[in-house]
Each structure stands twice: as C-alpha cells, then as structure tokens.
Amino acid sequence: MFIQRDGFRRQRADGRLRSPTDLGPGKVRRKSTATVRTITPQIWMTRVQLERFGTFWDVDTKGGALPFWFPEPGRHGFPMRSDDGGVLLAADGSPLLISAWVLVMFSPDAEPPQDTTTADDLWPVSLSLDIMP
16 A cells, blocks of 8 residues: 555645625634645555455544544655755664654545556545644
C-alpha cells in the first residue's frame, strides 16, 4: 500500500464570516480558529489490502463516523533538511525522515471512499479526509 503523492490536494478551511452592510463592501471577520482542512489522497492497495480497508471502513470507523490517525501526505516520510537545504543523517548514514500524523475523519461532505479496477493487482482508492482541529 502506498499513498500517491503526485496530484495530492490539500485545501485550507475558510473560517471567515461575511456580513452584508447597507453601503460598500461587506464586513469580514474570523468566525472560528477551529477550522477543518480537507485532503484528498489516493492510496494504491492490493486486493488483500482492499479487503482489509473494507473492514476498516465498516468496523473500525463505524462506516466512516469515527476519527483515525493518518500520515500527512505532504510531509510524512520526507527527509529532514538543515537550514542550507542538506539532508540530515542519522549516525548510520540513513536520512532522518519526518513523522507527521494527523487526526482525520472521512469527510461527511464527500462521497465514501471509491476504488477503481485496474489490470494489475493494484487498486487506486480515492479518499476525502477532514483534518480535525
């Protein structure tokens, strides 16, 4: 199983409240600092992993209603870098990788996860996840 990073999308939440005025432009103020951000990763799974994912959806998240931890595709697994851009290394010479996990829920404003058949034994599964504040 791997998360496809090419084409990964992340959307900022809009925590603003707009109010009309009698004249001129409307007023805008911050409504909340606890806004939800949405990410739409695509995960490639084997048939066995796809079956396990079905159980995860049905049982572990109760049909998508419970939160879970998920690696943030835009940061997790990338090498850490110094101020000058060089890759930071561990004592054994291997790169130090960023560990970035976020608490997410399947987005109630989107369709449930969808998988697509392919000629290979890999199935792309499209997700819409809300990162909890």
